[in-house]
Structure formats: structure tokens, C-alpha cells
Amino acid sequence: MIDATGGTERVALEIARIQAQRGADVTIASIAPTAWRGAWEGVNLRHLRPYSWAKISYGGKVKDLREHLSLTKFVRLGRFDLVHLHEYRRTRFLGKQPKVMHFHNNPLDGLADATLAAAAPGYWRDLGSAGAQIAVSSFVAGRLRLSHERAGEMAPASNIVVNQSGVDADALSCDERREARKRVRHELGLTDSDVLFMFAGAVRPEKGVIELAQAFSKLSEEHDNAFLAIAGGSKLWIDGDGPQETTEQQVRAILTNAVARRRASMLGVISPTALPSYYAAADVFVLPSMFQETFGLVILEAFAAGIPVIGARSGGVPELVENERNGLLVDQGDVDGLCRAMRRLLLDRTLRERLGAEARQTAVKMSWDNTVDRLERIYEEVLSSN
Template structure:
């Protein structure tokens, strides 16, 4: 979500539209206000302890955060023309700011509790009832819901009773200059990969994201391929709050996955890279012969788009916005099933057929060029500037 907000605020800034993002201070260091771009600021408010806290505690801080936003705006005599909140926690705040300031209110969920619960992986945490209640209230009261994909829009209507006319689909974008094919010989040498082909999984380590499927698929592939053809799996990302809790008995999701790799005899082929910045991620995606996105649910599936922009074929679950990015049999493969054997078969095709990989790579990049942040912001501004919304001045994102 941080990638989305930064990219949108920077693009709005280039158009002369200032923004202000309110968030809770999670560290005692650093200034209260940080400039993202010309006229675009992140304001960090002293709400609760100045440290990272358990996600479950954030809900209790929302009344204090709401009042802090109101007080800060009043102190600086700031005036806004609209509110755009992101994620359900910020939506709780946005509902009250809309009433306080009497402004149009837009909301983007990014994930939906009922979708996560409906499609949950075995062992995944169940999203709580109070989150579902807040999301339902947001759907009922927001002026416009911005969905990231047609699937998310359908889920809002089917599971939350949203009105079709209330929901608009605005797909996220990708930085096509950063995420582009690049030389990877130095990275390959640094990782001491030799000639091994690379599979990349990138995402939060939690059951929802399905990293276990890739580890099991790797084991199946390794049993079918000669030792000289054995691929290496790079796992990019760290335990999320949910991942740490879901796999607490194993020491966290990363530890559970490593133990599974040992049990399956592929621990020497699995490298846990940890979290990386966008520049490094683009390098790893360019290095990969295939990127695997086996999520049980996604509102969009941004990493699949980032991989496609790097010219890397994707094997992914057919969820969220992924079918718009990965054209099955043309740029990669999509699967309804989460069966590791089916993933192994599709991944194996790409590892063993270089011409197929090159063909998918060229087409992937062409598809990705249709998803720019400029196009995303074009669509957002069109919604912001609808007749019910006054002339734009500083916006609020939360």
C-alpha cells in the first residue's frame, strides 16, 4: 500500500495537485512532517506509543487518531477539498472526518475481510467481525469506492451489497522505468547461483500468500529434473503480523517454510532474501526465469505486474486483478487450483523451454506498458473532479 500511496502522491504533485497523508507516528525519530514531493506531505501524528505495535491494537487508537487529524488541520488552518482513505482502519477515521469537514469521501480497501475469510488457506487467521462491520459501514457511507480490479468490484457488490454505480475500477500502475529488463550477471555472481535457473516468490510471508505452494512445487520439480537442472527459489519478504501469529508454534512463517523445505529435501535450493526496496526487487525479478504468485486472494496482484514489466513470465493464482495482467498461455499461466503439482507443471514448462520463456517475456512487457501510474492518476483525477467535487486543492489520504 505504501508503494501505491507514494506513486499516486508523486504523480498528483506533477500535476500541481497537493496532497497530505496523515499517519500515526511509529518511531520517536524523524520530523513530524516529511515531504514526498512538491506540495505533497506525510504528517506523522503522536497517537499511542511511538513504536511499531500489534495490528490488533490499532483499532483502539482510531478515535484518538481522528481527533489528532482534526486538531492538526485546525492548528494549521488547513483546508481540504476531498478525503481519500486507504484500508479499513483509515476508513473508520475517514467516515468521521467526512462528517466533521463535510467533504466528499473516497475509499480504497486494498483487501477485504470477507474475501480473505472466504478464500482462506488452511491455518490462516480469520479476520475479525469488527473489521467486517467497519468495512460494511464504509461501503454504506462512502461517496465512491475505488476498486483495484473487476473482481474486487464484484466482491464489493456480492459480499457487501455495494451499489454498482458507487464502485469504479482504477487499476494500480507500475514504474515502467524502474521495473524493466536489466542485466543481472553481477547479481547472479553475488548470489553464487552459477547457471541455475531462478524462481522468485515475493510477498508477505503469511498463509494467504501461498509461499508453501511454491516450496512444495519446487520439491516436485527437483524430483523430476536432473541435478544439473535444479532451480533455486528466492523468497523475498518477511513475516507479516498475521504470518508470525499463524505460525507462532514454528517460530514464524519463515521458520515454518524453512522447516518444510528441509523435510522435502530442498532447503539447499531455497534462499530467504528478506524484505528489499523497489530497486532491489526489480533486480531479483529480472533475474528470475519465472515469478510465482500463488495467493489465495488479492485485490490486484501488484508483484505480478512488476514482474511482467521486467519481462519475467508469471505463474499465478487466478484471483483479483491477476487475469488482467497474466494472460493464460500467452504471457504466463494462471491457475484456479492451489495444487502444488499443477504449479510444478507450469513452472517446469518455463524452465525447460527457453523459447517459450522468451515469447512470454516479450508479451509480458507489452501488457505491463498498459498499466502506468500516469493512467492510474488520470482515472483518479477524473473521479475526484466529478461534478459533486469542488475545484481541487490539497487532498487528504490516510
């Protein structure tokens, strides 16, 4: 939780922390170049080293089992009561231990209907080995159901359930939020009249950071009390390949004038433990995703600080951001529409405060404890059916 972590890792850690507090013996295992074991908040942590020899070539094809065999051995020898898989579905050799699969991303993303129909049967041969397929949003659940329909009558039975992630709404007390707001805004050189817009996440084209930079560049030329802080980096993206450096260069180029006027700042990656202070300092959070954002953990974190969110109408975002209630929704890729929404909240403090108050109430209702309560009921169902 000190180092940079993406949304999937954050959810796994938060769930495990509460499970450990409740007396469960929890282990989080992941693949890493070097084997390692440790502990965090009562949770057993393991890094599993891939087997270097388990890369097999046959018939001109290469089958890479290095990571899979390492995990398979760990699971089989661990004698776990239940295996909770996050975005991992290669379960053929994991044995008959009860399993659940947790989906944080868009299942079979980007596939056209014809391709989806061809891929779905094999996809569900893997998914069907789990006692439950857990979706972080109704959007993800809908995609899972669609793929199950496309898999045909021979597909194994599904057990698709929605379990939204949560937030620690009291990570900072009211006094701590006030102190953090004062400190961070002083570090950024802001006055009381400045309105701070914030983005946190992967600096990738999919997250809409280029469109955000374009919208803010226009806004800052019109209003000299607008400020933009971008917290994040490319390694927060679950797939680390791609044009991340190019994206960051583009964003910096677009914001050149704003940065020169000290109206924008690229903060780099902020650790999860430090992020609440930056949310507290902000007035508006912006997440203009250009892909189908499946949930948006950062939305809840911003809500916890009592600030409204401007989000794109994508994936599961509208399940959290209710237009005109706790934030504003804009169409994907609509730079002018994004600028108008930002301008509206910049100029209307009463609206910011009203939306922010509702945002805070949304966060209070969505605790991690509630997420784990629902998860334990899912576990009980899966265990009782085995």
C-alpha cells in the first residue's frame, strides 16, 4: 500500500485486510521474478517465482506455463478452503478446491459479436469451474451474461453475482481532511479562491487524460483560478505495455502553458496511503474515461473526501456518478462538453458543495465491510454447494 498499486490489487488487499481482521487465515499470492514471503495487516503475502523451464514448444507453437504451474503447485499444496481468483481463469490444473472468480475488467473487451460467439465457449469452459463469477458492477455482470449466452447450450452453468467494491470513508477525520487540504494546497501554491480539479489513475489514452488536458487548457485560459493536478503513472495500468510514455508527453505538451503559469501540475504516482490528502485538497475530481470503465475505485475515494465527480458515460461509471446528484456525466470524447462541465463547477460553488455533500453520503454507504459481508455470503453459497 506504500508502492503504486492498480485498482485490482487495491481491491484484493482491502478485502483480505478485513477478512484477516475477522479471523480468517488469508493469503494473497502473486507472480514475481523473485520468491518472497511477508505479511501486511494480518494477511500472508507470497511472491511466487515462475518455473523457467515450463515454456514448451511444439508444432511451431509455444505454450508458456511458467506462471501457471507455479501458482498451481502453490494452490494444490496450500490446502486452502477456497481460492479467490482476481482476473485469472486458467484453472484447469488447480484441482477441485472451491473457487470464485472476480472480474474487475470488461470481459472479452473489444470483441465484435461474431468473434465473441467464437471465443465464448472456450472462455466459459474456464469460468464454469468457479462456483461464482463475481462482477464489480452491473455493467461487468451484463458482459458476463452476454458471453454466457453466446457460449451456447453446452456452456456450464453460470453463477454471476455483482459485488461492488468499497471505500474507507473515514480514512481521514474531518480535522485531518481540513489539515490535509490546507497543507497540500499550500504545497501546490493555491489560494482559497482557486478551484482544484484532480485526476488520479493510469496516464493512458484509455483514461481520457489527453481529453482532460485539452479541456483544462481551454478552461485555464478563460479563468485564472482554475488548477489541474494529475496524479498517476503508466505502471498503474494492469497491462504495462503500450504508448504510456507518448501519452504523458502529449499531456505535458498540451499543458505547457498552464504549467508555466503554475496552473497545472503532473504529480506522478501518489501512494494509496497519501492519496486521501490530495482528494481532500481538491474541489472536483475528473475521470473522463475513453474506454468502458468498469467501476472506478477512485470515484468512491473522491466521494469519501466530499467532492463531486465529473465522469464519462462509460461502463459502470453511471452506477456511481448520478448526474446532477453527486456529480456530472459527460459523453466520452466530448472535450467541449467536459470543459463546460468543469466551467460550471468552477463558477458555481453552491453546486459544488451540494454535489459534494451527496457524494460523501454515497461513500459512507459503500464501505469495505459491506463488500466483504456480501462476499462472505457468496463464499458460504459456494462452499455449501461443494
